[in-house]
Amino acid sequence: MASSAARSSAVPHEALESFQQHLARSTRILALLGAGLSASSGLPTFRGAGGLWRTHDAVQLATPEAFGRDPGLVWQFYSYRRHMALNAKPNPAHHALAELARKKEGFLALSQNVDGLSPRAHHPAAQLKLLHGSLFDVKCSDFFCKYVERNNYTDPIVPALALPTDEADPASRQHHRELDISDDSVAIPELTYAHLPKCPACNKGLLRPGVVWFGEQLPMDVLDSVDDFMNSPDDIDLILVIGTSAKVYPAAGYVDMARAKGARVAIVNMDKNHVPAGGLYDQDWFFEGDAAQIVPELLKSVIGELNMDDVDDAAKEAPVT
Structure with a gap:
């Protein structure tokens, strides 16, 4: 009961329900990932x-x-x-996003992290673009x-x-x-x-x-892949902004571009002041707290309950090559 109460306070029931209803209908999903995703991994x-x-x-x-x-x-x-x-080990949020990629082939994650934790959580490589390298x-x-x-x-x-x-x-x-x-x-x-x-x-x-060091260009093959996703004639249903303020371009621009393609925005961040450069819209969701706790709860309706034993076993495996 205690853990259930903790989850409900971190993820208010009404917001969780509306988010999961939208997630269930979503076929093309984008995620923008920042350092807050890896905070619970102790980095x-x-x-x-x-x-x-x-x-x-x-x-x-x-x-x-x-x-x-x-x-x-x-x-x-x-x-x-x-x-x-x-x-460090990939935390439950890394694993939840990797599982979402396996469940939704129209999901693409754009990571600003160079820590290698998303690949080590076995996030499908075709659905993970490392904006800043590794x-x-x-x-x-x-x-x-x-x-x-x-x-x-x-x-x-x-x-x-x-x-x-x-x-x-x-x-x-x-x-x-x-x-x-x-x-x-x-x-x-x-x-x-x-x-x-x-x-x-x-x-x-x-x-x-x-x-990618300061003063260097982001990798062109990665940018081309993101452009292909963005320029598809199909709408984007949802963009997840996890552990990043999304105020630095070009990453910040992806939020605006996704909105222009019809996407609703869901933000997960420890700091309620960390919102995208374009601000919050009435239909957006903001989930305040630790991504490692919140992201698996948000995605549970699609990915199911994460088996923590399996997560720990995966983290002990040799890194993916």
Whole structure:
């Protein structure tokens, strides 16, 4: 009874009922996913990296120019993020969305997350577009080389990056035991070209994380796929906006485009002030709270009750390649 009451307070019955009635009728559904989707998986936000990284501005590390100046520093930051993401598990919201994709072939999810949790929840790849790339893709940084490797889950990707990435993880201290990573003043080791991952195709360029850095274009193949979905002559019935304020373009534009195609908007967010740039309409739904709790409840009428044992087993499986 307690869990039922908790669910009903998080998802008011009248709003839940009207949403599920619309969901049942919907054939073409879009979802825009942000960092709030992964919050219950325990991942620090992009700007919330801890340990040695507390004294660094993450935005200043996420640029091609930063990689050109100090690829060792940038790779250590991204090795930290890869390590943290690999030690997190997809939560029930990731699994619920993956199951919705299996139930509704007209469902397409657009993720702004690079953490790899949606793919590890076995979200069908054809129905998941990674707008900002993935921590687990790597590509050659040489302008003339087109080498890309998908789903590289090696941690660390090269031995020199086995740095103290997490003060709570004793295993991460093995390579540099002398560093006290609870001390913000400790310098991050300097790594040279020789320490970093090389491109196996051209044998001269450094590999770099396959994420979209500030100042870079979003991947054209992904944008083309989204455009194909948007430009279909068929209406869009519903857009889910989960864990994102949807105020940054081009992602914010997808909400307006979906509305223009007839979509109703359902927002799931911890912060009631996080609404799309175009604001809320009378027919929209806003569900305030943890996506990991709310999303499975919203989708239950289509996907059924999530079996948490199956979810935990799936999370333990090797990442999908």
